[in-house]
């Protein structure tokens with residue numbers, strides 16, 4: 657047996673949810689709120705983070721094992737402060753769920769590098785900041801676990817998704833490399849890639865969203881995925897599988913398809929939000 661095989665075979669088993677201390681970011685609304693409510697009754701301790709303190713407090717009032725630590729994920733000092741609090745109160749984190757995120761779409765007629773930086777700051781660097789703050793505490797776990805929020809949008813590069821899609825693709829790649837580097841130290845890593853989920857984020861969309869599920873259904877899918885600890889947590893499969901197949905089309909056909917989606921937006925000034933795909937319009 658090689659040294660690496662020995663390390664892997666002696667890794668400890670993941671603790672059941674009931675014995676876990678879980679840190680969840682982006683818990684004040686949407687998927688994060690539904691996940692917070694579903695996890696609180698299943699885990700030992702849940703720490704919830706977002707900027708909206710009042711919304712977090714309203715969730716924590718319903719449970720005795722939920723701690724509110726408000727923080728902006730784009731401000732690493734706030735996350736380190738939260739991590740110090742977790743260290744003092746609980747001494748470890750078993751699972752970090754880096755869920756906080758935002759969505760803005762690019763209008764190609766008004767190219768806006770600041771918009772792209774804003775989305776990257778929250779979705780990608782916010783996740784990176786959360787991991788930096790949590791990593792020393794994850795190393796105190798019997799077997800730590802990082803689940804980061806990506807999106808099904810990474811399967812197919814859509815028009816107007818330059819910022820959002822790039823932030824989620826960067827997240828996916830980052831988590832894949834992280835998994836490779838953390839395997840030997842016994843910390844598991846997953847990427848969560850939902851299709852459409854009904855939340856304040858998608859409520860801003862004024863178009864049909866195929867196979868959309870509720871935030872509560874998404875929370876159940878995520879908990880199922882967390883229990884399995886497979887890298888790729890994607891749902892609903894009837895949607896994500898189709899999108900992934902489209903992403904496998906040869907370049908000439910795939911770009912013809914996505915350019916047609918972009919052109920259809922430009923050729924219809926009355927209804928500019930007519931794309932069929934997720935997170936792709938205002």
Ligand SMILES: NC(=O)c1ccc[n+]([C@@H]2O[C@H](COP(=O)([O-])OP(=O)(O)OC[C@H]3O[C@@H](n4cnc5c(N)ncnc54)[C@H](OP(=O)(O)O)[C@@H]3O)[C@@H](O)[C@H]2O)c1
Pocket residue numbers: 681682683684685686687688705706707708709711727728729730755756757758759778782805806807808849850851852853854855856857858935
């Ligand atoms: N809904 C979908 O169809 C869908 C599909 C694929 C992936 N996702 C991803 O799922 C995650 C949750 O989205 P959602 O649909 O549930 O949207 P949402 O209801 O708008 O929730 C976003 C959460 O992120 C938090 N957040 C945003 N910026 C933050 C910041 N700078 N610091 C700390 N927290 C911040 C928000 O809290 P505060 O505003 O209080 O800070 C809120 O709790 C996102 O990463 C999103 O990209 C969603």
